[in-house]
Amino acid sequence: MNRHTLQIIVIIVIFFISVRGVSQTYVYLDENSKEVSSQIFYQKCNSSDLYNCLSYKYDGVIISKILYRYQFGKISKDEFEQLRKLIINDSGIDISPSKIIVLKKYDSILSYKREVELHKQHEKYYAEAKAKNDSFNQLGGAKRKIRIFRHDFNKDIFNDILSTWLKETKKCIENYERKFNIKMVFLHQDDPNLEKQYKDFKWLKDRGIFKQIFFKNDRLHYTLILKPNGEYFLAGTHFKTKNYKKLIKNDDWSKYLEDFEKSINGSYPNGKGIFKNTFSYHHSKRCF
Structure with a gap:
C-alpha cells in the first residue's frame, strides 16, 4: 500500500466518523407510546383532528410523539376553590x-x-433569500419569486398591534361574559413587567401551578374550561368556537365525554359529535 492510498483511506475513515458523529436518531411513538414506523406515524398524524404530533430532543434522540389535542379531567371542588382564590389574588x-x-x-x-x-432576524433572512433569488434569476430561464416578504416595523406599528389586540380581546370578554356564566382569564408565562403596557387589562402570571396541573406540555393545550364541580376540558388548536359554546352552555358533559371516547377508540374513525373531523384550519378571529 503506497502513501497516497493510505492518505485516501484515512480521509474516508475520518469522513464516516464525522458523519456518524452528527447523525441523529429518530424515534416515532403513537398515542399509546408504542414505537411505530415514520410512515405509520405521519399517516396517523394527518388522519384526524384529534391528534397533535410534536417532536422534541432528548439525550441526542429526536422523539416524535402523537398526542391527543383534547383532554377531559377532574379536580376536587376544594382544588377548584383554591385555584379560584389564587387567580383572584394574583390577577x-x-x-x-x-x-x-x-x-x-x-x-x-x-x-x-x-x-x-x-x-x-426577518430582515436578515429576507436579504439572504433575495440574494439567492437574484442570483438564480440572473441565470435566465423561468423567473422565481421570493417567498419571504419584507415589511416595516417601528414603535408606532407595535403600538397599533397592541391596541388592536386589546380592543378585540376586551370585546370578546365583554360579549361572552354577558351571554354565558363564565369568567375569562388570560394566563401567561412571561415577564410580569410586560403586563404594564396592557392598559386596563388584567393578566394572570402563572407561578407554575397551572403548568403543573393542566399545561404540562407547553405546545399541546392552550384553552382550559374549568367548572366549579372540578370537571375540566383542555383544548389545543383547531377547536371551533361553536363547540366551546356547547361546553360552556351545558352542565352535563357526559355526552361529550362519550363522543370523545368513541372517537379515540376507533368506533368513529372520522370522530363523533364535537370531535368530528373538519380539517378546517382557517384561522379566523376567535375568542377562545
Whole structure:
C-alpha cells in the first residue's frame, strides 16, 4: 500500500466518523407510546383532528410523539376553590364561586424589545433569500419569486398591534361574559413587567401551578374550561368556537365525554359529535 492510498483511506475513515458523529436518531411513538414506523406515524398524524404530533430532543434522540389535542379531567371542588382564590389574588380578577373559568394560555406576551430582535432576524433572512433569488434569476430561464416578504416595523406599528389586540380581546370578554356564566382569564408565562403596557387589562402570571396541573406540555393545550364541580376540558388548536359554546352552555358533559371516547377508540374513525373531523384550519378571529 503506497502513501497516497493510505492518505485516501484515512480521509474516508475520518469522513464516516464525522458523519456518524452528527447523525441523529429518530424515534416515532403513537398515542399509546408504542414505537411505530415514520410512515405509520405521519399517516396517523394527518388522519384526524384529534391528534397533535410534536417532536422534541432528548439525550441526542429526536422523539416524535402523537398526542391527543383534547383532554377531559377532574379536580376536587376544594382544588377548584383554591385555584379560584389564587387567580383572584394574583390577577385582581373577581370570580364568584359559581362561575365557569375559561382560561386562555399564552406562552409569551407582546414585548417591543423582543419584536425588534425578531424583525432584525426577518430582515436578515429576507436579504439572504433575495440574494439567492437574484442570483438564480440572473441565470435566465423561468423567473422565481421570493417567498419571504419584507415589511416595516417601528414603535408606532407595535403600538397599533397592541391596541388592536386589546380592543378585540376586551370585546370578546365583554360579549361572552354577558351571554354565558363564565369568567375569562388570560394566563401567561412571561415577564410580569410586560403586563404594564396592557392598559386596563388584567393578566394572570402563572407561578407554575397551572403548568403543573393542566399545561404540562407547553405546545399541546392552550384553552382550559374549568367548572366549579372540578370537571375540566383542555383544548389545543383547531377547536371551533361553536363547540366551546356547547361546553360552556351545558352542565352535563357526559355526552361529550362519550363522543370523545368513541372517537379515540376507533368506533368513529372520522370522530363523533364535537370531535368530528373538519380539517378546517382557517384561522379566523376567535375568542377562545
